[in-house]
Amino acid sequence: MARASHAGTDVLLSVENISLSFGGVKALTDISFDIRKGEIRAIIGPNGAGKSSMLNCINGFYHPQEGRITYKGVTRRQMRPHEAAEQGIARTFQNIALFKGMSTLDNIMTGRNLRMKTGLLAQALHWGPARREEVEHRAFVERIIDFLEIQHIRKVPVGRLPYGLQKRVELGRALAAEPDLLLLDEPMAGMNLEEKQDMCRFVLDVNEQFGTTICLIEHDMGVVMDISDRVVVLDYGKKIGDGTPDVVKANPDVIAAYLGTSH
Amino acid sequence: MLYREAGQFKTSYDADQAIFPILQDRIFVLALIAIAFLAPPALGMSEYLYTEILIPFLIFSLAAVGLNILVGYCGQVSLGTGGFMAVGAYAAYNLWLRVPAVNDLVIVFLFGGLMAAGVGILFGLPSLRIKGFYLAVATLAAQFFLDWVFARVKWLTNYTPSGSVAVGNLSAFGIDIDTPVARYVLILAIVAVLTLVAKNLVRGHIGRSWMAIRDMDIAAEIIGFRPLRTKLLAFAVSSFYVGIAGAMYGFLRLGAWEPLAFDINRSFAILFMVIIGGLGSILGSFLGAAFIVLTPIILNQLPGWLGISMSTALISHLEFVIFGAMIVFFLIVEPHGLARLWAIAKEKLRLWPFPH
Amino acid sequence: MARSAGRGIVQHLRCLAFDPFLVAPSPFRPFGAPSPSGGRNLPGAVTMLGPILEVTIGGLLTGVLYSLVALGFVLIFKASGVFNFAQGAMVLFAALTLAQLTQAKDVPAVSMIGAGAVVAGTVGLLALYGWHRARAAREAKPPAGRLQVAVGLSCAVLGGVLAAVAGTKGWPMWLALPATGLIMVALAYGIERLVLRHLVNQEGIILFMATLGIAYFIDGAGQTIWGSDIYKVDLGLPKNPIFLLESVFQGGLLVEPADLVAAGIAGALVIGLAIFFQKTRTGRALRAVADDHAAAQSVGIPLNQIWLVVWTVSGLVALVAGMIWGAKLGVQFSISLIALKALPVLILGGFTSVPGAIIGGLIIGAGEKLSEVFLAPILVRAFDLAGGGIENWFAYMLALLFLLFRPQGLFGERIIERV
Structure with missing residues (x-):
């Protein structure tokens, strides 16, 4: 149907x-x-x-x-x-292509990369705009984490997650790009x-x-x-x-x- | 029981993203930095301690932080660290020598770092097309070529025989840097600032882009990272750090040096610091540097303490044996190095006295 | 690494880094210098061709040595995916062992006795293994661990005692050569057993760094055991240079006969290896493992055993390289670093190609000699340099440029990336 x-x-x-x-x-x-x-x-x-x-x-x-x-x-x-x-255009992969050494949160944050604009210097100092930007995107990513119901694994390196959850994190990373x-x-x-x-x-x-x-x-x-x-x-x-x-x-x-x- | 985070609630994402989210860690680190700045000058320690232990430790820590950015965070193996240190040292020397107007050490070091960053970008270009071991060999090309350049191009070394150069009458912020204590404090300040910068970089957007390239470059490109730009940025930042470390090593530790001070064994030594300390860990870079700086000193003293006489040649060979064995041991037992051991210890401390 | 970054190294590097290629006297005469045996005068073009050919031949023969080291790399990389940085150290160790077993110059008696013990112990274990294989058809039970230890230990004690009784005189070449071979086998076994077996399934980069550690260990151990002076391996090769084609070129082409013998040995080794890989059961298993570890294991090929074989073979290749190198240039620490030249060779040839290693070695060898003789003077004049020595980096730069155009090497397979 x-x-x-x-x-x-x-x-x-x-x-x-x-x-x-x-x-x-x-x-x-x-x-x-x-x-x-x-x-x-x-x-x-x-x-x-x-x-x-x-x-x-x-x-x-x-x-x-x-x-x-x-x-x-x-x-x-x-x-x-x-x-x-x-x-x-965002995508997920047949054989999971997550960044294994990074946490769930960081993986999904990478999905926001195209929307993060602050330059090297601001980030080096973690000052003003860089700090605000980081928090802003974190808030967006947290919404995706809520949506996919993966709050409990927020800070776990994805390499340690079971297969099904990895797939979900990968979807989250793709969604983060809106x-x-x-x-x-x-x-x-x-x-x-x-x-x-x-x-x-x-x-x-x-x-x-x-x-x-x-x-x-x-x-x-x-x-x-x-x-x-x-x-x-x-x-x-x-x-x-x-x-x-x-x-x-x-x-x-x-x-x-x-x-x-x-x- | 003192080390507990109970009752410390994070009420904002900002607080959750702090470098040290736990109060006790913050206190500990601030205290450590304060002691590092105040204690040695106050205690009036021997010159040996400064020149042989504290100063090399800090300088190599900075170089290891730089290399760790490239190898540990961005996954691009480099065997050319010595060469980039040499670029930093000789570039700084040339600025200091030829432009007396700007002989403030901070500017001189910055210039050395920037030149090293430029050369790093140049030798990082092949990283677009080649990966892994191939890239390691390409960086060997940088090492040998740069070694040769500083031994042969006379202008760079002011026409001195065999490329050995010397500096003197140094000052920073208008203060003469002529005692071991002054050198130590200047180095400590530079290292502290640059370490904070490195930590900021690796925990933010740029650090994530490096780690994404490291963990899976194809996927990183597909979700929008530009591989070449990301890798070159890593090469540039890494070489900048390494270059500044090289300049400080030449100016503040050696005073007079020749290209051999930055040969391939320097590259290996700094790579070992990164491996033993922990790939992808700023703290690990410091632990690794401490290990590599202290081990030979202890080895040299050990026969004396035990009452055995050993020739210096034998000791230097044994040093090789022990370094080799330690590296293999660490890779087998804990591939993430001393930093991981530290993290495990902290985790245990958090729960102590309960097992889980 | 404070001030003592290995005084030994610095000292050795000093002779390596900026002397035109090692301490060996250059075989090249200044252009146009008459040869001892005289010769006809020919027009300009041909007189120029003479030196070029001479330099090329000299370079090719050095290239043979690079090829030999590269071959050891390729064997291990193909079969286990390990990028063995320690190959150069193994060459040094083999050369040191051979030189000191034959000469026994300032060697502590302990080292000679130890060598005797290791050799005899290895012989004993190999004999036990052979005996077991012969019986395996009848009895499926492997010899008990206790028996292995007993045989190994008793043979080792026997060997040690024999070596002690014989004093610390040098051993004859016919004994020293196989003995060094056995020591290399034991070394290979040790590396496989103590290091690699514990690192199975680690990422390539971790394995690579482990071999870096192994390289340091072997370099240090070799010099601790055998001393660190410059030694000579005497293979009894003819010393006097010979001159070829004297009728064509003025003064003929100068060629070292020892180099020709070396090239012959290297060629024989390559042919032997090719036969081993193509015709024997172990060779077939090796190729299977090279293609796909998991698949090979699933059809019953014992991976550990295969890796042991590979490390043994590359240890023996290292012995041949060390033997020739030691005979040609003397045994010293810098061998371990010059062996790094095998890396650009590998890049040219492709990491998994045996013919690539050979041809890459020849190209690098000839290329760097030609560049040193013909390009370096031009560079020195143009940039006001303090001397040539571009051999030190030429190979690496050549490889780097090559990588940009053909990342998979001359004979490597093109990789299709999939996601």
């Missing part, structure tokens, strides 16, 4: 004819789709379908050889990852049912409360079909389906990719 959509019809990001290869290996072939403002867009597909590569293209970590990406009306071929971040587009790479992988339910709730809350557009990769079909507005299906680097969960579920190519076909 698809949920009631909050999505508008404005396109936030559109991907046109993207192709990406590593040496001779084609990771993505001629992919096109769009993400509308305020929707939850899922990318699904079997392992090795090129889902993570797709996200990497969107946030500038990989540079596709062909195709165009239009974000907020600006078309581009390439940009550096930090440029994508500056334009409001992104317009949030890319989630398998946010529920390896979680038990309860943790998945929590994470689903957070994703939906983020979408509803902050109006953040979300693009997520997920293997759990139940979750995908429940929470996403529209779904793109990739297989072997090609797009084989696109539409609302119900449409995708009925697509014979998609069924073949997931269940196999009789030849």
Whole structure:
């Protein structure tokens, strides 16, 4: 059952004819789709379908050889990852990419980095503006910590946290950037049912409360079909389906990719 | 029972973010600084204590703080510390020599630090493309190249043979720095200020950017840090500290020196201070420096106390053996160094006399 | 490190750092100097070519030594991911041991007896291990720990007594060479057992720093045990320089025969290692471990044993390097630091490539000699320097520039970063 959509019809990001290869290996072939403002867009597909590569293209970590990406009306071929971040794209990673030596609080504070402006000298003296800025952002981060219900691990180095909590901290770090587009790479992988339910709730809350557009990769079909507005299906680097969960579920190519076909 | 934080409630984020959130820590540190400034001059200790223990300890602590910023906080291994110290020392020397108008030591040292920062940025540039061990080798290039420059480029050493230079008639803030006590107090003041600055940097936004690059550079870039700018800033700040330490070592500890004072063994020694003291810990830099400064002194005295005669060559070889063994021992037992042991001890003290 | 940053080091560095390459007399003659055997006069272009070739050959042969040290690095890095900073110290230790076992110059009797004990003890344990392997088909039980200790100890005591009885005279080369080999095996075992095994799963940088500590330890221990003067390893190599191609170049090309022998030994070593890696079961296991530790372990390859083998092999490579180096330039502390030149070699060649280590060594060796002879005078004139000595940093700078264009080295694999 698809949920009631909050999505508008404005396109936030559109991907046109993207192709990406590593040496001779084609990771993505001629992919096109769009993400509308305020929707939850899922990318699904079997392992090795090129889902993570797709996200990497969107946030500038990989540079596709062909195709165009239009974000907020600006078309581009390439940009550096930090440029994508500056334009409001945040993400989480399939294999958690937290800063292991830092506390939960510091990790989420790093998500605010683009909004911290005071210079070297002010920070060196911890004077006036630097001090005010630090406290201001701390207050914002504390709201995220409350939202994700991780107050008790505020000062624990994240390397010591269990997997499910690390995933949550990583989401918190992405949220701290107040992104317009949030890319989630398998946010529920390896979680038990309860943790998945929590994470689903957070994703939906983020979408509803902050109006953040979300693009997520997920293997759990139940979750995908429940929470996403529209779904793109990739297989072997090609797009084989696109539409609302119900449409995708009925697509014979998609069924073949997931269940196999009789030849 | 004295060391308790019960009853000290933090009512603002500002209070929670203080360097020493616990009252007892604040009192302890302030008392320590006061004693460091007042006690030695008041007690009138021997010159040996100043020149062989206190002054080297403070100077190397500062160098270790600088290197710790680069290695411990930003994760970029450097084996070129000696070279950057030399830049600081010779740059300061040249300013002092050629521009008599600004012979105030503080300005001279600042200039040395800034020049070292510039050279540090230059040799930090490759860090955009190379990481880890590769970068360590690149910094070796800095070490050997800088060694060579100061031994060979005659202008830099004022055409003295083999690059040995000497300074004298020093003053700071209009006060003559000519006694060990004066030197000690000046060094202590500089080190105290710069340590506070370092602590401010590493606990704020800039420190987080360094640690993010250290822990996972790709993720750091994806969430918006600019890797090159962040790393170069670490190189610059680190070299600035190291350069000032080099200038102070030349001016206030040696008085006359040649490039060999800043050779690759200096680099290793300071790296060892950082490892033994604790990577990513300002306090650790001081503990490590104390360890490395005191160990050889104790080793040299030990045979005398025990009544054994040992040749100085043998002692210096044994020093190698003991340093090597200590480093391996620390890495195996406590990779986070003396600073972690200190933290554990403090934690125990907080709970004492209860076990948990 | 106060005033005593190791007086020994400073003293040695003094000769190392700013003397044109070590204390060895330069084999290069001034250009155009007639050779003892005379020769024809040829037009300018060819007369210039002669010195260039001569310098290149000399450099290549020095490069062989760098290659040998680099080879030890590569072996360990490939198999265990440890960047072994102590390789240079191992070369020094091997050279010192060999020189002192054959010469016994001012060595405390304790050291010789100790060496005897270590050698005999190692022989005993290896024999026990071989005997067990031979029986393993029939009995699956390994020899009890108590038996191992007993055999090791009794052999060690026997060896010590023998060494004491024989006095502290030097040992003949045929005995000293294998004995040094065994001591290197024991050293490798000690490093693996006492240090690396406790650091499994630590980050690369921690391991690297541990090897720095090991390097310090071995440097210090080697000199404590064997003394720190300059010693000579006498391999009985021919001494007189020979002149090649006298018909083409004026005065011919001067080549040290000892260098040629060294190159031959190094070549044989590389071929031997290649066969070991490609054809033996252990070699295959090694390559598997190099590819993926966890996967190798899951198919039943014992990691600890493999690492022991690797450290042993690199210890033996260090012995060969130390032997040649000692014979060529004398044994002294600076070997340990010159061995650092193997690092730029590794960067050129790639950290995991054996051919890379060889070719990188040759490039660095030839490059720095050529630069010293031809580039240094130009620099000295242009910048009014107090002498050349650019050999001290040329290799590092070359490697640094190279890194900027090809970070993975000549033969290294390109890394695709994933998140």
